[in-house]
Amino acid sequence: MNAKTAVESERSLYTKSETKKKTLMTNLWKYKSFYIMLAPGLIWFFIYKYLPMYGVIIAFKDYNVMEGITGSNWADPWYKYFQIFFDSPYFYQLLSNTLIISLYKILFGMVPSIVLAIFLNECKTMWFKRWIQTLSYMPHFLSWVIIYGICIAFLSESTGLFNRWLTEGGASSIPFLTSTDWFRSILVGSEAWQSLGWGAIIYLAAIAGINPSLYEAAKVDGANRFHMIWHITLPGIRNVIILLFILKLGHMLDAGFEQVYIMYNVQVYEVADIIDTWVFRTGLEQMNFSLAASVGLFKSAIGLILVIGANQIAKKWGENIW
Amino acid sequence: MVKNKGDRAFDLLVTISLILVGVLSVFPLLFVVAVSLTPIEEVLKNGGFVLIPEAINFDAYTHLLSQPKIPKSFMVTIFITVVGTIINLILTTLMAYPLSRKNLPGRNIFIFLVVFTLLFNGGIVPTYLIVKATGLLNSVWAMIIPNAIWSFNVLIMKSFFENLPEDIFEAARIDGAGEFRILGQIVLALSKPVMITIGLFYVVGHWNEFFQAVMYITDPALNPLQVVVRDILVQNQDQIENVDAVIPTATIQMAAVIIASLPIIVIYPFVQKHLTKGMLLGSIKG
Numbered sequence: 001m002n003a004k005t006a007v008e009s010e011r012s013l014y015t016k017s018e019t020k021k022k023t024l025m026t027n028l029w030k031y032k033s034f035y036i037m038l039a040p041g042l043i044w045f046f047i048y049k050y051l052p053m054y055g056v057i058i059a060f061k062d063y064n065v066m067e068g069i070t071g072s073n074w075a076d077p078w079y080k081y082f083q084i085f086f087d088s089p090y091f092y093q094l095l096s097n098t099l100i101i102s103l104y105k106i107l108f109g110m111v112p113s114i115v116l117a118i119f120l121n122e123c124k125t126m127w128f129k130r131w132i133q134t135l136s137y138m139p140h141f142l143s144w145v146i147i148y149g150i151c152i153a154f155l156s157e158s159t160g161l162f163n164r165w166l167t168e169g170g171a172s173s174i175p176f177l178t179s180t181d182w183f184r185s186i187l188v189g190s191e192a193w194q195s196l197g198w199g200a201i202i203y204l205a206a207i208a209g210i211n212p213s214l215y216e217a218a219k220v221d222g223a224n225r226f227h228m229i230w231h232i233t234l235p236g237i238r239n240v241i242i243l244l245f246i247l248k249l250g251h252m253l254d255a256g257f258e259q260v261y262i263m264y265n266v267q268v269y270e271v272a273d274i275i276d277t278w279v280f281r282t283g284l285e286q287m288n289f290s291l292a293a294s295v296g297l298f299k300s301a302i303g304l305i306l307v308i309g310a311n312q313i314a315k316k317w318g319e320n321i322w
Numbered sequence: 323m324v325k326n327k328g329d330r331a332f333d334l335l336v337t338i339s340l341i342l343v344g345v346l347s348v349f350p351l352l353f354v355v356a357v358s359l360t361p362i363e364e365v366l367k368n369g370g371f372v373l374i375p376e377a378i379n380f381d382a383y384t385h386l387l388s389q390p391k392i393p394k395s396f397m398v399t400i401f402i403t404v405v406g407t408i409i410n411l412i413l414t415t416l417m418a419y420p421l422s423r424k425n426l427p428g429r430n431i432f433i434f435l436v437v438f439t440l441l442f443n444g445g446i447v448p449t450y451l452i453v454k455a456t457g458l459l460n461s462v463w464a465m466i467i468p469n470a471i472w473s474f475n476v477l478i479m480k481s482f483f484e485n486l487p488e489d490i491f492e493a494a495r496i497d498g499a500g501e502f503r504i505l506g507q508i509v510l511a512l513s514k515p516v517m518i519t520i521g522l523f524y525v526v527g528h529w530n531e532f533f534q535a536v537m538y539i540t541d542p543a544l545n546p547l548q549v550v551v552r553d554i555l556v557q558n559q560d561q562i563e564n565v566d567a568v569i570p571t572a573t574i575q576m577a578a579v580i581i582a583s584l585p586i587i588v589i590y591p592f593v594q595k596h597l598t599k600g601m602l603l604g605s606i607k608g
Binding site: 035 | 353413416435456471570575594
């Protein structure tokens, strides 16, 4: 028995790499059904996620429809389209529109949701709480087209309800949806409306995780409800708030393409045009593929840095994002 | 329990605020419904729309449904929702199950490949060129195939599978069941909640499909509901009133909005709890 093991271990010393290869092969064979399952998905990921990543090289080429992605000539100099973008007047405009809209959306998205979560938690009538939750989650599932329709119903200059009230009250009507003064507020406001209840879910879950004995102890010490919110509930969900804030900052170059694209119009481009909408128009409507791809790559690259940075910072709060 | 004055005032504040939130959430849609049902006589009489019309009629709805545009796009949307969701669920499950097996060789590489697509993407233009190269432009499949798997849903489903009790798999393997049988008969039977939740996310995503349609579809016959409704919303007065002068433009527009949102609103109360669960599953991950 012992001798046999000794021989085997000796042999394994000699052919270590070979057996390693063999075990890997048998292992792969053992798991073959899993690889067969993975195959369609991996092929899909390769074609529709990774080939476009290869396709970003057209940002460095003079893309020509006839020659295709590989056949087109390299741009001279290679950063030609980036240069065009950085030198153009819309560089500053697009970047500031994107950041302003994003930051306002983060602020006006998070604060009301946090307040709602705290109020829902303070509500002790269960059936009432559930009703409010069901009602307030609903807008999250409406498409931006629907929400744009709702905006028209209230804000349209000719038939909107608000303008009817304004004109009845003797004021003049306001073209909210085509006004550069109002348009960003409408973007931010409609998103805040859509995500108010849905955004509260995660804070509610965090509040539910707070140790109830803290509240008991505070009650004994004579704290009122407001004290308890301020000194127990808010500190209890502080980490979640910071975490979500950082993660949202990581995505701040996505100011909401679909929403802006559906709701904007030529009159408000100046304040509403974000990187994604500009890339869409330049690339797919004006067929200026290389310039649009270079701006898209600029956005994706900065986005990658922001998201990874956000993850690193978030990890400091002891939470793993993936 | 004895409550002091301050606490009672606070309760009142909470209740009133929550009622306001509830009203704020549904009132806008109710107003849209009211506008969509207001007859022209009343608009003329009042000089505009009111919150509660005295009379209602369904002219705007019959008008929209009697023209081919809305019914046709409705069919397109139903097709991409049904077929798209089936494809989504099959592909997502086939990815998530192997990735949930902790000793699968290469597992971490595959997971990284999925996660990386959440961090970086080729952007709108290169993606368009690949979709074009695969021959999907102006086909209904352009709204299904390029978005066939949501990386995030793969991760949610994977972590659900990871939490299934390992003994069941072992027992089935000892009984000689292959992995495909285990997936089809055991895993799926145990995964109804996550399947419903992820399936619903895909359904809502397809029903609200807009982005891929404006990217890849130029043939008006293939436009999904959301695109057609958006066209109706941005049309000016003349374009709509030329068709039928007795229905106000806004009434037609709002009727279109209601047609496009009705299916979601109708199923929402019944599936709400699954969706909420999914949000929590997702937020633990993300």
